[in-house]
Amino acid sequence: MxxxxxxxxxxxxxxxxxxxxVQLRGVVKAYGSTQVVHGVDLxxxxxxxxxxxxxxxxxxxxxxxxxxxxxxxxxxxxxxxxRVVNELDPSDRDVAMVFQDYALYPHMTVFxxxxxxxxxxxxxxxxxxxxxxxxxxxxxxESLVAxxxxxxxxxxxxxxxxxxxxxxxxxxxxxxxxxxxxxxxxRVAMRTEIKRLRERVAITTIYVTHDxxxxxxxxxxxxxxxxxxxxxxxxxxxxxxxxxxxFVASFIGAPPMNLLPARQEDGTLAIAGGAAMPRIGAAxxxxxxxxxxxxxxxPAGTPGTLPLIDARATLVEPLGSDTLVxxxxxxxxxxxxxxPRSVRRAGEMVPLAVAADNIHVFDQQTGQRI
Amino acid sequence: xVVICVLxxxxxxxxxxxxxxxxxxxxxxxxxxxxxPHLFNYVDVWYMIPFPxxxxxxxxxxxxxxxxxxxxxxxAGYALTRDFPAKRWVVLLLLSCMLIPFQATIIxxxxxxxxxxxxxxxxxxxxxxxxxIICIFIFKASFEAVPRSLIxxxxxxxxxxxxxMVRIMLPLSKPAIATNVILNSIWSWNAFMWPLIITRxxxxxxxxxxxxxxxSVMENTTGALYAFVVLVLVPGxxxxxxxxxxxxxxxxxxxxxx
Numbered sequence: 001m002x003x004x005x006x007x008x009x010x011x012x013x014x015x016x017x018x019x020x021x022v023q024l025r026g027v028v029k030a031y032g033s034t035q036v037v038h039g040v041d042l043x044x045x046x047x048x049x050x051x052x053x054x055x056x057x058x059x060x061x062x063x064x065x066x067x068x069x070x071x072x073x074x075x076x077x078x079x080x081x082x083r084v085v086n087e088l089d090p091s092d093r094d095v096a097m098v099f100q101d102y103a104l105y106p107h108m109t110v111f112x113x114x115x116x117x118x119x120x121x122x123x124x125x126x127x128x129x130x131x132x133x134x135x136x137x138x139x140x141x142e143s144l145v146a147x148x149x150x151x152x153x154x155x156x157x158x159x160x161x162x163x164x165x166x167x168x169x170x171x172x173x174x175x176x177x178x179x180x181x182x183x184x185x186x187r188v189a190m191r192t193e194i195k196r197l198r199e200r201v202a203i204t205t206i207y208v209t210h211d212x213x214x215x216x217x218x219x220x221x222x223x224x225x226x227x228x229x230x231x232x233x234x235x236x237x238x239x240x241x242x243x244x245x246x247f248v249a250s251f252i253g254a255p256p257m258n259l260l261p262a263r264q265e266d267g268t269l270a271i272a273g274g275a276a277m278p279r280i281g282a283a284x285x286x287x288x289x290x291x292x293x294x295x296x297x298x299p300a301g302t303p304g305t306l307p308l309i310d311a312r313a314t315l316v317e318p319l320g321s322d323t324l325v326x327x328x329x330x331x332x333x334x335x336x337x338x339x340p341r342s343v344r345r346a347g348e349m350v351p352l353a354v355a356a357d358n359i360h361v362f363d364q365q366t367g368q369r370i
Numbered sequence: 371x372v373v374i375c376v377l378x379x380x381x382x383x384x385x386x387x388x389x390x391x392x393x394x395x396x397x398x399x400x401x402x403x404x405x406x407p408h409l410f411n412y413v414d415v416w417y418m419i420p421f422p423x424x425x426x427x428x429x430x431x432x433x434x435x436x437x438x439x440x441x442x443x444x445x446a447g448y449a450l451t452r453d454f455p456a457k458r459w460v461v462l463l464l465l466s467c468m469l470i471p472f473q474a475t476i477i478x479x480x481x482x483x484x485x486x487x488x489x490x491x492x493x494x495x496x497x498x499x500x501x502x503i504i505c506i507f508i509f510k511a512s513f514e515a516v517p518r519s520l521i522x523x524x525x526x527x528x529x530x531x532x533x534x535m536v537r538i539m540l541p542l543s544k545p546a547i548a549t550n551v552i553l554n555s556i557w558s559w560n561a562f563m564w565p566l567i568i569t570r571x572x573x574x575x576x577x578x579x580x581x582x583x584x585x586s587v588m589e590n591t592t593g594a595l596y597a598f599v600v601l602v603l604v605p606g607x608x609x610x611x612x613x614x615x616x617x618x619x620x621x622x623x624x625x626x627x628x
Contacts, residue, residue: 070522091528103519107541117527 020046020081021204022172028075029062037062037228049198049205053215054225060208061176068174069093081171096165097174100181102157104149111145114164135163138200155186166201175207191217212252224248246367249291249360258334262290273330274309278356291360297336300351311350316343325350389600392593411597423573424580428559431495431576435558438500439550447509448535468503480567490570499558505550512546513539548616555609577602
């Protein structure tokens with residue numbers, strides 16, 4: 001589905017200059033004979049907010065640590081603002097990093113934590129004071145600067161960690177799952193905080209998370225990684241509306257996209273256990289997967305849709321705003337997000353329909369979008 | 371617990387009591403409460419033998435040993451937390467060295483000390499005690515308990531390896547430092563055999579050697595002998611009492627997560 005460019009920053013990101021931002025060229029990481037990052041190519045524009053997202057072990061944190069200089073690069077090239085940084089120490093790359101566990105020095109006050117790197121860079125005392133005060137004001141932690149980290153809550157610690165990064169005024173911010181240690185409520189609050197911070201401090205940012213909601217809400221562009229390879233790069237809308245692979249389709253979105261076995265037969269898309277949908281473009285008889293988002297399954301009879309299946313509900317989960325209904329299509333589990341109170345209990349028959357435009361078709365063998 | 375503590379303290383009390391009275395230790399029934407206590411035995415010890423000189427030598431040697439241990443053990447302990455070629459073999463070598471009794475190393479140690487020209491000097495006495503393997507591993511365990519992200523943050527902040535150790539690792543390893551200070555103070559304070567071998571002049575002798583010398587010349591002065599023992603014990607006890615909390619933490623660090 002064609003998508004309009006959402007924001008100006010993304011348009012700028014589409015043609016990044018080699019003299020600014022971050023460029024990865026064929027970046028490889030191997031531990032002994034085990035390769036964990038396989039030739040990643042990526043251009044991140046100046047002041048762009050890019051989120052690396054993927055399941056545990058996909059190589060997103062390793063990639064971030066390679067950009068930071070905390071991991072050696074086995075192959076390829078990393079450029080920051082046009083300068084190759086492969087052999088540079090972390091401190092010479094002009095990057096600041098926010099860690100999952102905050103990494104605040106426990107034996108120093110909040111002020112000392114924030115001022116620590118500036119002292120080692122020979123910044124004048126008055127300038128250090130000015131920068132720390134400014135960062136504390138931005139993050140609303142002015143009253144905490146004399147405290148020790150152990151006297152702070154998780155959210156306050158995370159703010160201090162961000163403050164420590166801000167005072168550096170670096171070329172690139174790196175966030176390594178910064179909200180993972182917070183409880184659900186605080187995570188939402190801090191996500192908003194980061195979004196606001198992003199608007200006030202315009203610096204190239206690379207943010208790693210396994211939480212797709214964080215990725216969708218924060219990113220200018222999302223980089224979806226799997227097994228050390230980039231599956232797709234795009235704006236949140238692009239990766240949601242036109243997932244490039246089965247992996248992206250199933251990873252982005254909650255509940256995930258339904259993937260139903262199908263075949264191209266007589267110019268139609270024959271979904272196993274369901275109705276035939278008009279579809280062209282694939283070879284006859286080819287094994288396919290029809291991807292339908294739960295919210296695109298609607299009660300039969302909705303204008304602009306075609307009947308798909310009369311499903312028997314196996315599980316009904318009322319969420320208040322809508323109801324999740326689980327069912328099976330020829331043995332394949334599927335889920336629909338229906339209006340509230342449209343289905344009351346398991347066992348009810350639910351006639352479902354879908355608009356032809358909302359069906360994503362993937363090659364079952366390669367997993368690629370068709 | 372209280373009963374065990376009292377039982378443990380009885381020998382200390384007995385030594386202190388005898389040093390203050392000079393009574394016959396074989397007397398029966400023994401007097402529980404000191405009778406006519408006085409400090410003359412301490413005065414005798416101070417003036418009859420060169421006790422201040424022994425004390426000064428012990429203090430100098432102990433300070434050298436403690437400083438040497440803090441310097442070398444922290445560096446070695448930190449190195450063992452980093453990856454380097456043949457690290458496993460270095461660890462194995464250090465552990466296997468712990469199996470060799472000190473007595474078996476006395477002759478090579480003497481020859482090395484002689485070759486360095488520091489026989490009969492404070493440095494010569496302190497030399498074999500400048501680093502102890504068990505304390506290297508205490509520092510290693512302590513450094514390994516420091517979260518990896520703190521080291522990463524320090525590296526991004528611009529600290530060299532040496533500064534990471536001094537500014538981040540050491541301030542977070544106070545229990546390990548206290549353990550090193552206590553153990554090495556006690557070991558070097560009580561060292562007898564090596565100082566006996568290495569010293570030639572009475573002016574270089576330490577307190578344990580002085581005690582032996584005292585025993586050989588003062589046979590019938592039980593009170594003075596016990597006063598000497600008290601004076602030898604007090605500094606070690608004082609250091610232990612000052613740092614016992616950190617000492618216990620240091621010995622158990624790395625035993626539990628978090």
